[in-house]
Amino acid sequence: MYEISFIAIIVLFLIVWRQHRRLSHVERELTTLRGIVPAGGKSIETAISTPAEALSGDETAAVKVSQDAGATDDETAFFDGPWNVAAKVKEETAGEAMPEPASRQASPVAKPDIETALGTRWAVWVGGVALALGGLFLVRYSIEAGIFGPGVRLTLAALLGFASIAAGEFVRRTGFKVPVQGAAGAYVPAILTAAGAFVLFGTVYAAHGIYGFIGPASAFLLLGLLGIATIAAALVHGQALAGVGLLGSLATPFLVASQSPSPWTLFGYLAIVLAATAFIARIRDWSFLVIAAFTGTGLWTLLYMADAFEISAPVVAFIDVASLAVLAFIWLGGRGEEQGVSIPLLWSSLASAVLVAISVLILIVDPDIAAGHAIWGALVVAAMVAAALYRRPALPLLYGAGAATVLAYAWMSPLSTISLDFSGSYPEIVGIQTLAAQSSLPFLDFILGLGFLAAGLWAARRLVVKAWGDAASWAGWAAVVPFSILLSDWLTFGNIDHDFFYAVLALILLSALMVGGEWIARAEEPPLAGGPAASFSLGGAGVTGLVMLHMAFGSGLTTVLLGAAAIVPAVATRWRAYPVLGWLSAGAAVAVLGRVAFDPAIVGAAFLSKTPVFNWLLLGYGVPALAFGFSAWQLARTTNGRPRLVMEAAAALFGLLAIAMLVRHAMHGGVIDSGAPTLAEQAIYTLIALGAGAILVALDMRSPSSVLRYGSLIAGVLSVLAIVFQHFIALNPLYTDEATGSIPVFNLLLLAYLLPAIAAGGLALYARGKRPGWYSTMLGAVSALLVFAYATLSVRRLFRGQHLGYWAGFGQWETYSYSALWLVMGVVILALGVRLGSQILRIASAALIAIAVLKVFVFDMSALEGVLRALSFIGLGAVLIGIGLFYQRLLTRAAQEKQAVEVGS
Known part of the structure; x- marks a missing residue:
C-alpha cells in the first residue's frame, strides 16, 4: 500500500513538472506577441510573420521586455491550448491586454448590474455546487432506498463525474467566450470540471471505505491519480477550480460516511489531497489555497481526536509529519534564502504550526491515550523543529513546537494541583498532588530538552547576522523549553525543599546557556555586541541560576544567595558590555522581593529566632541590600543605564526594610506578625x-x-x-x-x-x-x-x-499652662525665625500665637476663674505688646541700615 502511494507521488512530481514547463513555454510566446502589437500597431498576422531584425528599435525592446517578463498570471491564456496561438493572441489583443484607444479610455466602463451578476456568475457557481452535491446525494439515496446494488451505484456515480469533466472540456475546446463584463469570474469549464472531480473523489472513497471493493493500495493509487488530474485541470482553469476541488476533497468523508471507518485510509487520503493541493499552489504561488489545505487537514485531525473512541497515536503522528513534509518539501521547496521571508509564507506556516501543535499537545497530555504514546508526540515535535531548521519561512513551527512542549510539561507537573492556605497572615503551601508523567520514559525529557537546546543555539548563531529576529526566536526557545522540562520534572519527581540532583542538572543547563550566549555573541557583527539572541540565552541562564538556588538550598540561604547573585552579572560588565547583564541583576532583585513578600520572616515565622538584631532578618534583608548597593555602584562605572537605577532603588528599599523588620522584631519579642504597630x-x-x-x-x-x-x-x-x-x-x-x-x-x-x-x-x-x-x-x-x-x-x-x-x-492650672506655653513657644520660634532669617518659622510663630489668642478669648474666658483668668489675659497682653515693640525695633533698625547704605553709596 505505501509503496504504491510513494510511486503515485513520484508520478505526480513528473507529470506536474512536465506540464509546468510546457505551460511556461506557451506563456512566454504569448507575452512576446502581446509586446509586439502595442509597439507598432500592426496586425497579428503581420507581427507573427515579421522577422525580429525587421522590427523597429522600440518593437525589439518590447519583445525583449516581454521575454524577460516570463510567465504571467493570466490563467485564461491556456483556454485554447498551444495549438491555437494566433487566435488566442487575437482575442487577447482585443481584450484587456490591448491598450484602449484614447476615445475609448475617456468613457467610463459601466459596472455590471445585479441582474447580470445573478444571471451569469452566481447562477453558474451555484449550479456547479448543486450538480456535485446532487450526484453524491443520488448515490446516498440509492443506498438508503436499496434501488441498485453497490456496484451499479458506484458505476453511475463515476459516469456522472466523468460526464461533468467531459462537458467542461467540451465547452472549453469549443471556444467558450464571456463577452459580458463581470461574468468572467464564473468560468463554466472550471466549474463543471470541479463538480466532476468532487463526485469522483467521493466514488473512490466509497468504493474502499464503505463497500470494500478496492483495498487501501488501490484506493491510494486512484486518489493519487485524481489528485494529479485535479492539478492538471487547475493549472488550466485557475485557482477557483483548485479551491473547489479542495473543498470537495475535504467534504467527501462527511458526505459519504462509513460505519467502520479506517483512520489510516482517511488520513492517507487527506495526505494525498494535501500534497496535490500544495503542488498546484506552489506552481502558481497560491498562498490562500495552501493555507486552506493545511487548515482543513488540521481540523480533520482534531475532529478525529475528539470523536474517536480510541485514538491511534501513530495515525495522528503520520498525518502531522505528512503535513510538515508537504510544507517543507513542496510548498516551501526551492525558495532561496535571498528571497527573504514573505508574509504569505509565514501565514501558511502558522496555519500548519497551530493545528499540529494542538494535536501534539492532546497526544501527550490526554489521559485517555495509553501511556507511552507521548513518544509519538515527541517525534512530531522533533519533526517541527527540523522543518523550521530546514526552511526559514517555517519559523512558526518552532513556536508551535515550543509552546506545545511547555504546555504539555506544565500540565503534567503538579503546578496546577498546588493548594494554598490563606487563613493565616501569609499564604502557605498545604498540599501538592503529584502526577505521573504521561510518557513514563525519563530519557524522553532529556532528548527533547537537549534537542531544543542544541538546535536553538546552533540556529541562533547561524542566523544572528542575516536574521536577528529569527536568531532571537531560536535562542529564546533554546532556553525556555529545557528550563520548563527541568522545572516540571523537579516539581513532579524531586524534593521541593532541596534536591541536589536537579540542582546539578540546572547547573549544567546554566553553563550551557552561558556558553551558548557567548558563542552567539562572538558571531555577531560587530562581535560581542550582546544582541537579542545572546540576551535571550544569557537571560535563560540567569533564570535557571535563580531556580538552581531554590533547588539546592533551604529558604533562608536561598534568599541570601539570591541577593548575592545580583553581584555576578554586575561584575561581568567589566569584561562584557552586554545590556542584558544589568537587567539580570535587576531580575535577581525582583526575585528576592518576591521571596520576602511571600515569607517576610525569611525562614518562616515559626523558625525565626527571638534574638534581637542577630537573626535571619539581618541576613535576609541586609545581605541583599549590600549586594544591590554594590551592584549599583559597579553598574554606574560600566554600563550606567536604567538597571543601575533599579539596583539603587532596590538597595535603598531593602536597607529600609532591614531596619524596619529588625525594629519590629525587637519590639515584639521576636514576633513580626503580631498585629498593628505601636x-x-x-x-x-x-x-x-x-x-x-x-x-x-x-x-x-x-x-x-x-x-x-x-x-x-x-x-x-x-x-x-x-x-x-x-x-x-x-x-x-x-x-x-x-x-x-x-x-x-x-x-x-x-x-x-x-x-x-x-x-x-x-x-x-x-x-x-x-x-x-x-x-x-x-x-x-x-x-x-x-x-x-x-x-x-x-x-x-x-x-x-x-x-x-x-x-x-482638664484642670484649671493645666488649661492655663497651655496658654502660657503656646505664647512662650511663639516668642521663641519668632526669635529663631529672625535669627535664622526663616520666613517659615516666623509664619509658624504667628500661627501659634494666633491659636493662643483664640484659646484665651474663647476657652479660657469661660473655663478659667479668678486669678488664673486674669493672669491669662495679662500674660497674653504683655506678650502681644512685647511682640509689637520687637517688630517696631526690628523695622526701625532695618530702615536705619538701609539709609546708611544709601548715604555711603
Whole structure:
C-alpha cells in the first residue's frame, strides 16, 4: 500500500513538472506577441510573420521586455491550448491586454448590474455546487432506498463525474467566450470540471471505505491519480477550480460516511489531497489555497481526536509529519534564502504550526491515550523543529513546537494541583498532588530538552547576522523549553525543599546557556555586541541560576544567595558590555522581593529566632541590600543605564526594610506578625524614613541619579503622611491612652514627637537649595507641629502622669499652662525665625500665637476663674505688646541700615 502511494507521488512530481514547463513555454510566446502589437500597431498576422531584425528599435525592446517578463498570471491564456496561438493572441489583443484607444479610455466602463451578476456568475457557481452535491446525494439515496446494488451505484456515480469533466472540456475546446463584463469570474469549464472531480473523489472513497471493493493500495493509487488530474485541470482553469476541488476533497468523508471507518485510509487520503493541493499552489504561488489545505487537514485531525473512541497515536503522528513534509518539501521547496521571508509564507506556516501543535499537545497530555504514546508526540515535535531548521519561512513551527512542549510539561507537573492556605497572615503551601508523567520514559525529557537546546543555539548563531529576529526566536526557545522540562520534572519527581540532583542538572543547563550566549555573541557583527539572541540565552541562564538556588538550598540561604547573585552579572560588565547583564541583576532583585513578600520572616515565622538584631532578618534583608548597593555602584562605572537605577532603588528599599523588620522584631519579642504597630514602633519607622530621605539626598549630591532624587522626595512625603495620620491621629496617646513611660524626659513623647521633629527640621534645612521649595516648607511645617505636640503632650503628662487620655478632663492650672506655653513657644520660634532669617518659622510663630489668642478669648474666658483668668489675659497682653515693640525695633533698625547704605553709596 505505501509503496504504491510513494510511486503515485513520484508520478505526480513528473507529470506536474512536465506540464509546468510546457505551460511556461506557451506563456512566454504569448507575452512576446502581446509586446509586439502595442509597439507598432500592426496586425497579428503581420507581427507573427515579421522577422525580429525587421522590427523597429522600440518593437525589439518590447519583445525583449516581454521575454524577460516570463510567465504571467493570466490563467485564461491556456483556454485554447498551444495549438491555437494566433487566435488566442487575437482575442487577447482585443481584450484587456490591448491598450484602449484614447476615445475609448475617456468613457467610463459601466459596472455590471445585479441582474447580470445573478444571471451569469452566481447562477453558474451555484449550479456547479448543486450538480456535485446532487450526484453524491443520488448515490446516498440509492443506498438508503436499496434501488441498485453497490456496484451499479458506484458505476453511475463515476459516469456522472466523468460526464461533468467531459462537458467542461467540451465547452472549453469549443471556444467558450464571456463577452459580458463581470461574468468572467464564473468560468463554466472550471466549474463543471470541479463538480466532476468532487463526485469522483467521493466514488473512490466509497468504493474502499464503505463497500470494500478496492483495498487501501488501490484506493491510494486512484486518489493519487485524481489528485494529479485535479492539478492538471487547475493549472488550466485557475485557482477557483483548485479551491473547489479542495473543498470537495475535504467534504467527501462527511458526505459519504462509513460505519467502520479506517483512520489510516482517511488520513492517507487527506495526505494525498494535501500534497496535490500544495503542488498546484506552489506552481502558481497560491498562498490562500495552501493555507486552506493545511487548515482543513488540521481540523480533520482534531475532529478525529475528539470523536474517536480510541485514538491511534501513530495515525495522528503520520498525518502531522505528512503535513510538515508537504510544507517543507513542496510548498516551501526551492525558495532561496535571498528571497527573504514573505508574509504569505509565514501565514501558511502558522496555519500548519497551530493545528499540529494542538494535536501534539492532546497526544501527550490526554489521559485517555495509553501511556507511552507521548513518544509519538515527541517525534512530531522533533519533526517541527527540523522543518523550521530546514526552511526559514517555517519559523512558526518552532513556536508551535515550543509552546506545545511547555504546555504539555506544565500540565503534567503538579503546578496546577498546588493548594494554598490563606487563613493565616501569609499564604502557605498545604498540599501538592503529584502526577505521573504521561510518557513514563525519563530519557524522553532529556532528548527533547537537549534537542531544543542544541538546535536553538546552533540556529541562533547561524542566523544572528542575516536574521536577528529569527536568531532571537531560536535562542529564546533554546532556553525556555529545557528550563520548563527541568522545572516540571523537579516539581513532579524531586524534593521541593532541596534536591541536589536537579540542582546539578540546572547547573549544567546554566553553563550551557552561558556558553551558548557567548558563542552567539562572538558571531555577531560587530562581535560581542550582546544582541537579542545572546540576551535571550544569557537571560535563560540567569533564570535557571535563580531556580538552581531554590533547588539546592533551604529558604533562608536561598534568599541570601539570591541577593548575592545580583553581584555576578554586575561584575561581568567589566569584561562584557552586554545590556542584558544589568537587567539580570535587576531580575535577581525582583526575585528576592518576591521571596520576602511571600515569607517576610525569611525562614518562616515559626523558625525565626527571638534574638534581637542577630537573626535571619539581618541576613535576609541586609545581605541583599549590600549586594544591590554594590551592584549599583559597579553598574554606574560600566554600563550606567536604567538597571543601575533599579539596583539603587532596590538597595535603598531593602536597607529600609532591614531596619524596619529588625525594629519590629525587637519590639515584639521576636514576633513580626503580631498585629498593628505601636506608637513607639511607628516612631522608629518614621525616623528611618526621614533618615533615608537625608541619605538619598546626600548620595544624589555625590552621584546624581533620578532614582535617588525621586526616592528622597518619596521618602519625605511618606514620612509626613505617616506623621499626620499615625502620630497625630491614629496612635496619638490622647486617643489611645497608651502608657508614655515613667521616666520624666526619656519617654515615649521624646521618641514619637521630639526626635522626629528634630529629624524633619534637620532634613528641611539640609534640603534647602537641593530639593524643590515645597519639600523644605512641608518638612519645616511638620517639624513645628511635632514640637508643638511634644510640648503640649508633655504638659499633659506633667499633670496626668503616664496615661494621657482626653476623657480624664482638664484642670484649671493645666488649661492655663497651655496658654502660657503656646505664647512662650511663639516668642521663641519668632526669635529663631529672625535669627535664622526663616520666613517659615516666623509664619509658624504667628500661627501659634494666633491659636493662643483664640484659646484665651474663647476657652479660657469661660473655663478659667479668678486669678488664673486674669493672669491669662495679662500674660497674653504683655506678650502681644512685647511682640509689637520687637517688630517696631526690628523695622526701625532695618530702615536705619538701609539709609546708611544709601548715604555711603
